[in-house]
Amino acid sequence: MRAARLGLGALGIAAIVWGGWLLRDDGIDRLSSTALWLAGVVVLHDAVLAPLVVLLGVVATKVLSQRHRAVVAVAFVVWGTVTLAVANVLSGVGGKPGMDSLLHRPYLSAWLALTGLVLGVAVVAAMMKGRHRPTDA
Amino acid sequence: MKDIVAAIDERIPRPNDFTSPARGPRTAARTGLMLGSCVGICFLTGLWSHFQYASPGWLPIGPDPAWLYRVTQGLHVATGVAAIPLVLVKLWSVYPRLFRRPRKRGIRAVVVGGLERASVALLVSAVLFQLVTGAINIVQWYPWSFSFRATHEAVAFVAVGALLTHLAVKLPLVRIALRSPVEDRLSRESDGPSRRAVLLSAGSASALAVLLTAGQTVPFLRRVSVFGVRDGDGPQDLPVNRTARAAGAIDGATDPGFALELRHGGRVMRLTRAQLTELPQRTHRLPIACVEGWSRNATWTGVAVADLLELVGADPASVVRVRSMQTRGAFASSELPADFASDPRTLLALELNGETLDLDYGYPCRIIAPNRPGVLQTKWVTSLEVAT
Numbered sequence: 001m002r003a004a005r006l007g008l009g010a011l012g013i014a015a016i017v018w019g020g021w022l023l024r025d026d027g028i029d030r031l032s033s034t035a036l037w038l039a040g041v042v043v044l045h046d047a048v049l050a051p052l053v054v055l056l057g058v059v060a061t062k063v064l065s066q067r068h069r070a071v072v073a074v075a076f077v078v079w080g081t082v083t084l085a086v087a088n089v090l091s092g093v094g095g096k097p098g099m100d101s102l103l104h105r106p107y108l109s110a111w112l113a114l115t116g117l118v119l120g121v122a123v124v125a126a127m128m129k130g131r132h133r134p135t136d137a
Numbered sequence: 138m139k140d141i142v143a144a145i146d147e148r149i150p151r152p153n154d155f156t157s158p159a160r161g162p163r164t165a166a167r168t169g170l171m172l173g174s175c176v177g178i179c180f181l182t183g184l185w186s187h188f189q190y191a192s193p194g195w196l197p198i199g200p201d202p203a204w205l206y207r208v209t210q211g212l213h214v215a216t217g218v219a220a221i222p223l224v225l226v227k228l229w230s231v232y233p234r235l236f237r238r239p240r241k242r243g244i245r246a247v248v249v250g251g252l253e254r255a256s257v258a259l260l261v262s263a264v265l266f267q268l269v270t271g272a273i274n275i276v277q278w279y280p281w282s283f284s285f286r287a288t289h290e291a292v293a294f295v296a297v298g299a300l301l302t303h304l305a306v307k308l309p310l311v312r313i314a315l316r317s318p319v320e321d322r323l324s325r326e327s328d329g330p331s332r333r334a335v336l337l338s339a340g341s342a343s344a345l346a347v348l349l350t351a352g353q354t355v356p357f358l359r360r361v362s363v364f365g366v367r368d369g370d371g372p373q374d375l376p377v378n379r380t381a382r383a384a385g386a387i388d389g390a391t392d393p394g395f396a397l398e399l400r401h402g403g404r405v406m407r408l409t410r411a412q413l414t415e416l417p418q419r420t421h422r423l424p425i426a427c428v429e430g431w432s433r434n435a436t437w438t439g440v441a442v443a444d445l446l447e448l449v450g451a452d453p454a455s456v457v458r459v460r461s462m463q464t465r466g467a468f469a470s471s472e473l474p475a476d477f478a479s480d481p482r483t484l485l486a487l488e489l490n491g492e493t494l495d496l497d498y499g500y501p502c503r504i505i506a507p508n509r510p511g512v513l514q515t516k517w518v519t520s521l522e523v524a525t
Contacts, residue, residue, distance in 0.1 A: 022287070
Protein backbone atom coordinates (compact mmCIF):
# COMPACT_ATOMS: atom_id res chain seq x y z
CA MET A 1 0.00 0.00 0.00
CA ARG A 2 2.82 2.38 0.91
CA ALA A 3 4.54 1.66 -2.42
CA ALA A 4 1.28 2.16 -4.32
CA ARG A 5 0.71 5.49 -2.59
CA LEU A 6 4.25 6.67 -3.26
CA GLY A 7 3.95 5.58 -6.90
CA LEU A 8 0.61 7.36 -7.34
CA GLY A 9 1.93 10.49 -5.66
CA ALA A 10 5.09 10.58 -7.78
CA LEU A 11 3.11 10.02 -10.99
CA GLY A 12 0.66 12.71 -9.94
CA ILE A 13 3.33 15.30 -9.22
CA ALA A 14 5.08 14.46 -12.51
CA ALA A 15 1.79 15.02 -14.40
CA ILE A 16 1.20 18.37 -12.63
CA VAL A 17 4.73 19.52 -13.49
CA TRP A 18 4.26 18.41 -17.10
CA GLY A 19 0.98 20.32 -17.31
CA GLY A 20 2.71 23.44 -16.03
CA TRP A 21 5.60 22.92 -18.43
CA LEU A 22 3.17 22.85 -21.37
CA LEU A 23 2.17 26.42 -20.48
CA ARG A 24 5.78 27.67 -20.48
CA ASP A 25 5.49 29.57 -23.76
CA ASP A 26 2.28 31.38 -22.82
CA GLY A 27 2.71 35.11 -22.40
CA ILE A 28 1.46 37.10 -19.41
CA ASP A 29 -1.87 37.78 -21.14
CA ARG A 30 -2.69 34.10 -21.66
CA LEU A 31 -1.35 33.01 -18.28
CA SER A 32 -3.31 35.64 -16.38
CA SER A 33 -6.47 34.62 -18.25
CA THR A 34 -5.82 30.96 -17.36
CA ALA A 35 -5.18 31.89 -13.70
CA LEU A 36 -8.35 33.99 -13.60
CA TRP A 37 -10.47 31.08 -14.85
CA LEU A 38 -8.72 28.58 -12.56
CA ALA A 39 -9.45 30.76 -9.54
CA GLY A 40 -12.85 31.92 -10.78
CA VAL A 41 -14.40 28.46 -11.02
CA VAL A 42 -13.36 27.62 -7.44
CA VAL A 43 -14.68 30.90 -6.05
CA LEU A 44 -17.91 30.43 -8.00
CA HIS A 45 -18.39 27.00 -6.48
CA ASP A 46 -17.11 27.49 -2.94
CA ALA A 47 -18.36 31.00 -2.31
CA VAL A 48 -21.55 31.17 -4.38
CA LEU A 49 -22.99 27.81 -5.43
CA ALA A 50 -22.22 25.72 -2.32
CA PRO A 51 -23.44 28.36 0.21
CA LEU A 52 -26.59 28.78 -1.88
CA VAL A 53 -27.24 25.02 -1.64
CA VAL A 54 -26.60 25.14 2.12
CA LEU A 55 -29.05 28.03 2.42
CA LEU A 56 -31.69 26.13 0.42
CA GLY A 57 -31.11 23.13 2.71
CA VAL A 58 -31.74 25.31 5.78
CA VAL A 59 -34.92 26.72 4.22
CA ALA A 60 -36.03 23.18 3.27
CA THR A 61 -35.72 21.94 6.83
CA LYS A 62 -37.89 24.84 7.98
CA VAL A 63 -40.68 24.64 5.40
CA LEU A 64 -40.85 20.94 4.51
CA SER A 65 -42.29 18.21 6.66
CA GLN A 66 -39.78 15.53 7.66
CA ARG A 67 -41.19 12.83 5.42
CA HIS A 68 -40.88 14.97 2.29
CA ARG A 69 -37.34 16.19 2.78
CA ALA A 70 -35.57 13.20 1.24
CA VAL A 71 -37.77 13.20 -1.88
CA VAL A 72 -37.32 16.93 -2.39
CA ALA A 73 -33.55 16.62 -1.88
CA VAL A 74 -33.26 13.84 -4.48
CA ALA A 75 -35.39 15.78 -6.98
CA PHE A 76 -33.31 18.91 -6.35
CA VAL A 77 -30.00 17.07 -6.88
CA VAL A 78 -31.16 15.60 -10.20
CA TRP A 79 -32.79 18.81 -11.45
CA GLY A 80 -30.00 21.13 -10.24
CA THR A 81 -27.03 19.15 -11.47
CA VAL A 82 -28.59 18.33 -14.85
CA THR A 83 -29.46 22.02 -15.25
CA LEU A 84 -25.84 22.98 -14.59
CA ALA A 85 -24.62 20.25 -16.95
CA VAL A 86 -26.64 21.83 -19.78
CA ALA A 87 -26.17 25.45 -18.67
CA ASN A 88 -23.96 25.98 -21.73
CA VAL A 89 -26.90 25.68 -24.13
CA LEU A 90 -29.42 27.28 -21.76
CA SER A 91 -27.33 30.39 -21.17
CA GLY A 92 -27.81 31.71 -24.68
CA VAL A 93 -24.10 32.34 -25.19
CA GLY A 94 -22.10 30.97 -28.06
CA GLY A 95 -23.06 30.24 -31.63
CA LYS A 96 -22.38 32.46 -34.57
CA PRO A 97 -24.55 34.33 -37.03
CA GLY A 98 -25.35 32.18 -40.04
CA MET A 99 -24.55 28.96 -38.15
CA ASP A 100 -28.02 27.51 -38.35
CA SER A 101 -27.06 23.97 -37.38
CA LEU A 102 -25.52 25.01 -34.03
CA LEU A 103 -27.62 25.67 -30.91
CA HIS A 104 -30.86 25.55 -32.85
CA ARG A 105 -33.10 23.64 -30.46
CA PRO A 106 -35.79 25.10 -28.18
CA TYR A 107 -33.65 24.70 -25.06
CA LEU A 108 -35.81 26.79 -22.74
CA SER A 109 -38.92 24.73 -23.54
CA ALA A 110 -36.90 21.55 -23.05
CA TRP A 111 -35.70 22.81 -19.67
CA LEU A 112 -39.24 23.75 -18.61
CA ALA A 113 -40.35 20.25 -19.62
CA LEU A 114 -37.50 18.71 -17.63
CA THR A 115 -38.41 20.86 -14.63
CA GLY A 116 -42.06 19.84 -14.91
CA LEU A 117 -41.13 16.18 -15.24
CA VAL A 118 -38.85 16.18 -12.18
CA LEU A 119 -41.48 18.09 -10.21
CA GLY A 120 -44.18 15.63 -11.28
CA VAL A 121 -42.11 12.59 -10.32
CA ALA A 122 -41.24 14.21 -6.98
CA VAL A 123 -44.90 14.95 -6.19
CA VAL A 124 -45.94 11.38 -7.06
CA ALA A 125 -43.05 9.96 -4.98
CA ALA A 126 -43.95 12.18 -2.02
CA MET A 127 -47.61 11.12 -2.25
CA MET A 128 -46.66 7.45 -2.39
CA LYS A 129 -44.35 7.86 0.56
CA GLY A 130 -47.15 9.55 2.47
CA ARG A 131 -49.47 6.66 1.66
CA HIS A 132 -47.00 4.02 2.83
CA ARG A 133 -46.06 5.81 6.04
CA PRO A 134 -49.13 7.81 7.00
CA THR A 135 -48.11 8.35 10.62
CA ASP A 136 -44.58 9.43 9.87
CA ALA A 137 -45.25 13.14 10.10
CA MET B 138 -6.90 42.48 16.80
CA LYS B 139 -7.13 39.01 18.36
CA ASP B 140 -10.69 39.77 19.34
CA ILE B 141 -11.60 40.73 15.78
CA VAL B 142 -10.07 37.51 14.40
CA ALA B 143 -11.89 35.48 17.03
CA ALA B 144 -15.15 37.26 16.23
CA ILE B 145 -14.78 36.54 12.52
CA ASP B 146 -13.77 32.94 13.24
CA GLU B 147 -16.86 32.57 15.38
CA ARG B 148 -19.09 33.55 12.47
CA ILE B 149 -17.50 31.14 9.98
CA PRO B 150 -19.17 27.72 10.17
CA ARG B 151 -17.34 24.65 11.39
CA PRO B 152 -17.52 21.16 9.86
CA ASN B 153 -19.85 20.04 12.67
CA ASP B 154 -22.36 22.71 11.71
CA PHE B 155 -23.17 20.69 8.59
CA THR B 156 -25.48 18.08 10.01
CA SER B 157 -26.44 15.88 7.05
CA PRO B 158 -24.95 12.41 7.61
CA ALA B 159 -25.21 11.86 3.85
CA ARG B 160 -22.09 13.98 3.46
CA GLY B 161 -18.72 12.47 4.36
CA PRO B 162 -16.22 9.86 3.24
CA ARG B 163 -18.65 7.04 2.35
CA THR B 164 -20.48 9.26 -0.14
CA ALA B 165 -17.31 11.03 -1.25
CA ALA B 166 -15.41 7.80 -1.97
CA ARG B 167 -18.26 6.35 -4.04
CA THR B 168 -18.98 9.48 -6.06
CA GLY B 169 -15.21 9.85 -6.36
CA LEU B 170 -15.04 6.40 -7.93
CA MET B 171 -17.69 7.31 -10.53
CA LEU B 172 -16.14 10.72 -11.13
CA GLY B 173 -12.63 9.29 -11.36
CA SER B 174 -13.77 6.82 -14.03
CA CYS B 175 -15.29 9.65 -16.11
CA VAL B 176 -12.22 11.86 -15.65
CA GLY B 177 -9.96 8.95 -16.65
CA ILE B 178 -11.85 8.22 -19.88
CA CYS B 179 -12.15 11.94 -20.61
CA PHE B 180 -8.41 12.42 -20.12
CA LEU B 181 -7.37 9.44 -22.26
CA THR B 182 -9.76 10.28 -25.12
CA GLY B 183 -8.64 13.91 -24.95
CA LEU B 184 -5.03 12.83 -25.20
CA TRP B 185 -6.01 10.61 -28.12
CA SER B 186 -7.58 13.60 -29.86
CA HIS B 187 -4.28 15.49 -29.64
CA PHE B 188 -2.55 12.45 -31.15
CA GLN B 189 -5.12 12.42 -33.98
CA TYR B 190 -4.44 16.09 -34.71
CA ALA B 191 -0.71 15.53 -34.96
CA SER B 192 0.16 11.86 -34.97
CA PRO B 193 3.48 11.32 -33.14
CA GLY B 194 6.10 9.18 -34.88
CA TRP B 195 5.85 6.45 -32.24
CA LEU B 196 2.08 6.20 -32.66
CA PRO B 197 1.17 6.20 -36.35
CA ILE B 198 -2.63 6.53 -36.48
CA GLY B 199 -4.13 5.13 -39.67
CA PRO B 200 -7.49 5.38 -41.43
CA ASP B 201 -8.89 2.24 -39.79
CA PRO B 202 -11.33 1.90 -38.22
CA ALA B 203 -13.09 4.78 -39.99
CA TRP B 204 -15.31 5.44 -36.95
CA LEU B 205 -12.54 5.55 -34.34
CA TYR B 206 -12.30 9.32 -33.82
CA ARG B 207 -16.08 9.54 -33.87
CA VAL B 208 -16.22 7.18 -30.89
CA THR B 209 -13.25 8.56 -28.93
CA GLN B 210 -14.29 12.19 -29.25
CA GLY B 211 -17.96 11.39 -28.63
CA LEU B 212 -16.85 9.62 -25.44
CA HIS B 213 -14.64 12.58 -24.50
CA VAL B 214 -17.54 15.02 -24.52
CA ALA B 215 -20.05 12.52 -23.05
CA THR B 216 -17.81 11.67 -20.09
CA GLY B 217 -17.16 15.38 -19.57
CA VAL B 218 -20.93 16.00 -19.40
CA ALA B 219 -21.37 12.95 -17.14
CA ALA B 220 -18.73 14.33 -14.78
CA ILE B 221 -20.60 17.60 -14.10
CA PRO B 222 -23.36 16.19 -11.82
CA LEU B 223 -20.82 13.85 -10.23
CA VAL B 224 -18.32 16.58 -9.40
CA LEU B 225 -21.07 18.74 -7.90
CA VAL B 226 -22.25 15.93 -5.62
CA LYS B 227 -18.66 14.98 -4.77
CA LEU B 228 -17.90 18.56 -3.75
CA TRP B 229 -21.15 18.73 -1.77
CA SER B 230 -20.15 15.61 0.15
CA VAL B 231 -16.83 17.11 1.28
CA TYR B 232 -17.80 20.80 1.49
CA PRO B 233 -17.72 20.91 5.35
CA ARG B 234 -14.01 20.10 5.21
CA LEU B 235 -13.40 23.53 3.71
CA PHE B 236 -14.13 24.93 7.17
CA ARG B 237 -11.67 22.79 9.11
CA ARG B 238 -9.37 24.70 11.46
CA PRO B 239 -5.78 23.52 11.97
CA ARG B 240 -5.79 20.98 14.81
CA LYS B 241 -2.25 21.63 15.98
CA ARG B 242 -0.35 24.83 16.37
CA GLY B 243 3.18 25.29 15.09
CA ILE B 244 4.84 26.00 11.77
CA ARG B 245 5.05 22.36 10.67
CA ALA B 246 1.32 21.76 11.16
CA VAL B 247 0.51 24.96 9.31
CA VAL B 248 2.82 24.05 6.40
CA VAL B 249 1.58 20.45 6.10
CA GLY B 250 -2.05 21.50 6.45
CA GLY B 251 -1.51 24.32 3.97
CA LEU B 252 0.06 21.99 1.43
CA GLU B 253 -2.81 19.56 1.70
CA ARG B 254 -5.33 22.34 1.23
CA ALA B 255 -3.37 23.73 -1.71
CA SER B 256 -3.33 20.31 -3.39
CA VAL B 257 -7.10 19.94 -2.96
CA ALA B 258 -7.62 23.49 -4.23
CA LEU B 259 -5.52 22.68 -7.30
CA LEU B 260 -7.55 19.52 -7.92
CA VAL B 261 -10.93 21.25 -7.61
CA SER B 262 -9.75 24.20 -9.65
CA ALA B 263 -8.26 22.15 -12.49
CA VAL B 264 -11.20 19.72 -12.75
CA LEU B 265 -13.81 22.52 -12.70
CA PHE B 266 -11.73 24.51 -15.19
CA GLN B 267 -11.71 21.56 -17.60
CA LEU B 268 -15.44 20.93 -17.32
CA VAL B 269 -16.44 24.59 -17.57
CA THR B 270 -14.12 25.52 -20.47
CA GLY B 271 -15.01 22.29 -22.31
CA ALA B 272 -18.74 22.95 -21.95
CA ILE B 273 -18.32 26.54 -23.14
CA ASN B 274 -16.07 25.52 -26.01
CA ILE B 275 -18.64 23.16 -27.52
CA VAL B 276 -21.08 26.04 -27.90
CA GLN B 277 -18.28 27.95 -29.64
CA TRP B 278 -17.98 30.76 -27.11
CA TYR B 279 -14.45 31.78 -26.22
CA PRO B 280 -14.54 34.39 -23.45
CA TRP B 281 -10.84 34.03 -22.57
CA SER B 282 -7.42 35.08 -23.87
CA PHE B 283 -5.73 31.67 -23.77
CA SER B 284 -5.63 29.13 -26.57
CA PHE B 285 -8.37 26.63 -25.73
CA ARG B 286 -6.69 23.64 -27.33
CA ALA B 287 -3.26 24.14 -25.69
CA THR B 288 -4.55 25.21 -22.27
CA HIS B 289 -7.24 22.50 -22.10
CA GLU B 290 -4.45 19.97 -22.69
CA ALA B 291 -2.07 21.48 -20.13
CA VAL B 292 -4.69 21.80 -17.39
CA ALA B 293 -5.83 18.22 -18.14
CA PHE B 294 -2.41 17.00 -17.00
CA VAL B 295 -2.64 19.20 -13.91
CA ALA B 296 -6.13 17.84 -13.14
CA VAL B 297 -5.15 14.20 -13.56
CA GLY B 298 -1.90 14.74 -11.67
CA ALA B 299 -3.74 16.42 -8.78
CA LEU B 300 -6.28 13.57 -8.83
CA LEU B 301 -3.56 10.93 -8.55
CA THR B 302 -1.85 12.87 -5.75
CA HIS B 303 -5.17 13.24 -3.94
CA LEU B 304 -5.76 9.49 -4.29
CA ALA B 305 -2.28 8.80 -2.92
CA VAL B 306 -3.04 10.92 0.16
CA LYS B 307 -6.55 9.55 0.69
CA LEU B 308 -6.06 5.90 -0.29
CA PRO B 309 -6.33 4.45 3.26
CA LEU B 310 -9.47 6.49 3.94
CA VAL B 311 -10.94 5.54 0.53
CA ARG B 312 -10.38 1.84 1.24
CA ILE B 313 -12.09 2.07 4.61
CA ALA B 314 -14.98 4.09 3.16
CA LEU B 315 -15.54 1.67 0.28
CA ARG B 316 -15.41 -1.37 2.57
CA SER B 317 -17.91 0.13 4.99
CA PRO B 318 -21.62 -0.34 4.28
CA VAL B 319 -23.16 2.66 2.49
CA GLU B 320 -25.57 3.39 5.34
CA ASP B 321 -25.14 3.38 9.10
CA ARG B 322 -27.57 4.03 11.92
CA LEU B 323 -27.05 7.79 11.70
CA SER B 324 -27.78 8.04 7.98
CA ARG B 325 -30.74 5.62 8.18
CA GLU B 326 -32.41 7.60 10.93
CA SER B 327 -31.77 10.97 9.33
CA ASP B 328 -34.82 12.80 7.99
CA GLY B 329 -32.81 14.05 5.03
CA PRO B 330 -31.80 11.93 2.06
CA SER B 331 -29.89 8.72 2.82
CA ARG B 332 -26.41 8.21 1.38
CA ARG B 333 -27.84 5.66 -1.02
CA ALA B 334 -30.39 8.24 -2.23
CA VAL B 335 -27.65 10.82 -2.80
CA LEU B 336 -25.51 8.32 -4.71
CA LEU B 337 -28.46 7.19 -6.81
CA SER B 338 -29.37 10.81 -7.57
CA ALA B 339 -25.79 11.59 -8.63
CA GLY B 340 -25.59 8.52 -10.88
CA SER B 341 -29.05 9.12 -12.36
CA ALA B 342 -28.37 12.82 -12.97
CA SER B 343 -25.11 11.94 -14.66
CA ALA B 344 -26.77 9.35 -16.92
CA LEU B 345 -29.67 11.71 -17.64
CA ALA B 346 -27.32 14.56 -18.61
CA VAL B 347 -25.57 12.23 -21.09
CA LEU B 348 -28.87 10.96 -22.49
CA LEU B 349 -30.11 14.52 -23.01
CA THR B 350 -26.97 15.65 -24.86
CA ALA B 351 -25.36 12.64 -26.58
CA GLY B 352 -27.70 12.62 -29.59
CA GLN B 353 -25.19 14.78 -31.43
CA THR B 354 -22.99 11.68 -31.53
CA VAL B 355 -25.35 8.72 -31.04
CA PRO B 356 -27.88 8.65 -33.91
CA PHE B 357 -30.74 6.88 -32.09
CA LEU B 358 -30.64 9.45 -29.27
CA ARG B 359 -31.10 12.37 -31.64
CA ARG B 360 -34.75 12.94 -30.73
CA VAL B 361 -34.19 12.38 -27.02
CA SER B 362 -31.19 14.68 -26.68
CA VAL B 363 -33.12 17.90 -26.33
CA PHE B 364 -30.08 19.71 -24.90
CA GLY B 365 -27.70 18.60 -27.66
CA VAL B 366 -25.58 21.41 -29.06
CA ARG B 367 -26.54 20.06 -32.48
CA ASP B 368 -29.16 17.59 -33.61
CA GLY B 369 -27.24 16.43 -36.67
CA ASP B 370 -29.31 18.43 -39.14
CA GLY B 371 -28.02 20.94 -41.61
CA PRO B 372 -28.52 22.01 -45.21
CA GLN B 373 -27.55 18.57 -46.59
CA ASP B 374 -28.40 16.50 -43.52
CA LEU B 375 -25.12 17.40 -41.87
CA PRO B 376 -24.18 20.12 -39.35
CA VAL B 377 -21.88 22.97 -40.42
CA ASN B 378 -19.02 24.00 -38.17
CA ARG B 379 -17.68 26.91 -40.18
CA THR B 380 -19.64 28.60 -42.92
CA ALA B 381 -18.07 29.74 -46.19
CA ARG B 382 -18.80 33.32 -45.13
CA ALA B 383 -17.05 32.90 -41.76
CA ALA B 384 -14.04 31.33 -43.48
CA GLY B 385 -13.86 34.10 -46.07
CA ALA B 386 -14.10 31.47 -48.81
CA ILE B 387 -17.10 32.68 -50.83
CA ASP B 388 -15.18 34.65 -53.46
CA GLY B 389 -12.70 31.86 -54.13
CA ALA B 390 -15.29 29.12 -54.06
CA THR B 391 -17.66 30.81 -56.50
CA ASP B 392 -14.96 31.97 -58.91
CA PRO B 393 -15.96 30.51 -62.33
CA GLY B 394 -12.25 30.30 -63.23
CA PHE B 395 -11.56 27.84 -60.39
CA ALA B 396 -9.11 25.05 -61.16
CA LEU B 397 -7.64 22.63 -58.63
CA GLU B 398 -3.86 22.65 -58.65
CA LEU B 399 -2.05 19.31 -58.36
CA ARG B 400 1.65 19.70 -57.69
CA HIS B 401 4.33 17.03 -57.58
CA GLY B 402 7.81 18.51 -57.62
CA GLY B 403 8.08 20.50 -60.84
CA ARG B 404 4.99 18.86 -62.31
CA VAL B 405 1.83 20.92 -62.07
CA MET B 406 -1.63 20.04 -63.34
CA ARG B 407 -4.79 22.12 -63.18
CA LEU B 408 -8.25 20.57 -63.22
CA THR B 409 -11.52 22.49 -63.40
CA ARG B 410 -14.48 21.17 -61.45
CA ALA B 411 -16.00 19.87 -64.69
CA GLN B 412 -12.80 17.95 -65.41
CA LEU B 413 -12.82 16.55 -61.87
CA THR B 414 -16.36 15.21 -62.40
CA GLU B 415 -15.19 13.41 -65.55
CA LEU B 416 -12.57 11.42 -63.60
CA PRO B 417 -13.58 8.02 -62.11
CA GLN B 418 -15.92 8.75 -59.21
CA ARG B 419 -16.06 6.77 -55.98
CA THR B 420 -18.76 6.83 -53.34
CA HIS B 421 -18.14 6.06 -49.67
CA ARG B 422 -20.12 6.40 -46.48
CA LEU B 423 -17.87 8.15 -43.96
CA PRO B 424 -18.45 10.12 -40.77
CA ILE B 425 -17.58 13.73 -40.12
CA ALA B 426 -16.44 13.76 -36.49
CA CYS B 427 -15.74 17.07 -34.81
CA VAL B 428 -13.56 17.81 -31.81
CA GLU B 429 -16.66 19.35 -30.23
CA GLY B 430 -18.08 15.84 -29.95
CA TRP B 431 -20.72 15.81 -32.67
CA SER B 432 -20.48 13.41 -35.56
CA ARG B 433 -22.62 12.15 -38.40
CA ASN B 434 -22.30 9.68 -41.22
CA ALA B 435 -22.80 10.87 -44.77
CA THR B 436 -22.44 9.58 -48.31
CA TRP B 437 -19.61 11.25 -50.16
CA THR B 438 -18.83 11.05 -53.88
CA GLY B 439 -15.69 12.29 -55.56
CA VAL B 440 -12.27 11.42 -56.88
CA ALA B 441 -9.91 9.30 -54.78
CA VAL B 442 -6.87 11.33 -53.75
CA ALA B 443 -4.73 8.31 -54.73
CA ASP B 444 -6.10 8.55 -58.31
CA LEU B 445 -5.22 12.27 -58.43
CA LEU B 446 -1.69 11.52 -57.23
CA GLU B 447 -1.26 9.01 -60.05
CA LEU B 448 -2.25 11.70 -62.56
CA VAL B 449 0.87 13.67 -61.64
CA GLY B 450 3.05 10.56 -61.44
CA ALA B 451 3.28 10.47 -57.65
CA ASP B 452 3.28 7.38 -55.47
CA PRO B 453 -0.22 7.14 -53.93
CA ALA B 454 1.47 6.50 -50.58
CA SER B 455 2.79 10.06 -50.40
CA VAL B 456 2.33 12.74 -47.79
CA VAL B 457 0.03 15.35 -49.31
CA ARG B 458 -0.32 18.98 -48.27
CA VAL B 459 -3.88 20.18 -48.75
CA ARG B 460 -4.56 23.92 -49.05
CA SER B 461 -7.87 25.66 -48.69
CA MET B 462 -8.99 28.92 -50.29
CA GLN B 463 -10.34 30.07 -46.90
CA THR B 464 -8.94 33.44 -45.90
CA ARG B 465 -9.98 33.43 -42.23
CA GLY B 466 -9.69 31.00 -39.34
CA ALA B 467 -7.36 28.18 -38.37
CA PHE B 468 -6.59 25.02 -40.33
CA ALA B 469 -6.40 26.64 -43.76
CA SER B 470 -4.14 23.78 -44.72
CA SER B 471 -3.71 20.20 -43.58
CA GLU B 472 -1.38 17.32 -44.20
CA LEU B 473 -2.64 13.93 -45.32
CA PRO B 474 -0.24 11.26 -44.05
CA ALA B 475 0.70 8.57 -46.61
CA ASP B 476 -1.61 5.96 -45.02
CA PHE B 477 -4.56 8.25 -45.58
CA ALA B 478 -3.59 9.52 -49.05
CA SER B 479 -3.27 5.96 -50.38
CA ASP B 480 -6.56 4.76 -48.86
CA PRO B 481 -9.16 4.46 -51.65
CA ARG B 482 -11.80 5.92 -49.28
CA THR B 483 -9.92 9.21 -48.99
CA LEU B 484 -11.73 11.44 -51.45
CA LEU B 485 -11.62 14.86 -52.94
CA ALA B 486 -15.38 15.00 -52.55
CA LEU B 487 -17.63 16.78 -55.04
CA GLU B 488 -21.00 15.52 -53.83
CA LEU B 489 -22.61 15.03 -50.44
CA ASN B 490 -25.62 12.76 -49.95
CA GLY B 491 -26.24 12.67 -53.72
CA GLU B 492 -26.17 16.45 -54.25
CA THR B 493 -23.49 18.89 -55.34
CA LEU B 494 -21.55 20.00 -52.26
CA ASP B 495 -23.12 22.99 -50.58
CA LEU B 496 -20.92 26.09 -50.32
CA ASP B 497 -20.80 25.62 -46.53
CA TYR B 498 -19.56 22.04 -46.93
CA GLY B 499 -16.62 23.01 -49.07
CA TYR B 500 -17.81 23.60 -52.65
CA PRO B 501 -16.18 23.26 -55.16
CA CYS B 502 -14.31 20.33 -53.57
CA ARG B 503 -13.19 19.14 -50.14
CA ILE B 504 -11.24 16.38 -48.46
CA ILE B 505 -13.04 13.55 -46.70
CA ALA B 506 -11.00 10.72 -45.21
CA PRO B 507 -11.77 7.92 -42.75
CA ASN B 508 -10.88 8.43 -39.06
CA ARG B 509 -9.85 12.10 -39.18
CA PRO B 510 -10.81 14.99 -36.89
CA GLY B 511 -13.27 17.28 -38.68
CA VAL B 512 -10.96 20.31 -38.91
CA LEU B 513 -8.46 18.24 -40.91
CA GLN B 514 -11.16 17.39 -43.50
CA THR B 515 -10.15 20.55 -45.36
CA LYS B 516 -12.94 22.38 -47.20
CA TRP B 517 -12.78 24.65 -50.30
CA VAL B 518 -9.64 22.86 -51.51
CA THR B 519 -7.53 24.84 -53.94
CA SER B 520 -4.38 22.70 -54.17
CA LEU B 521 -2.93 19.29 -53.38
CA GLU B 522 0.84 19.17 -53.21
CA VAL B 523 2.98 16.08 -52.77
CA ALA B 524 5.37 16.78 -49.89
CA THR B 525 8.94 15.95 -50.75
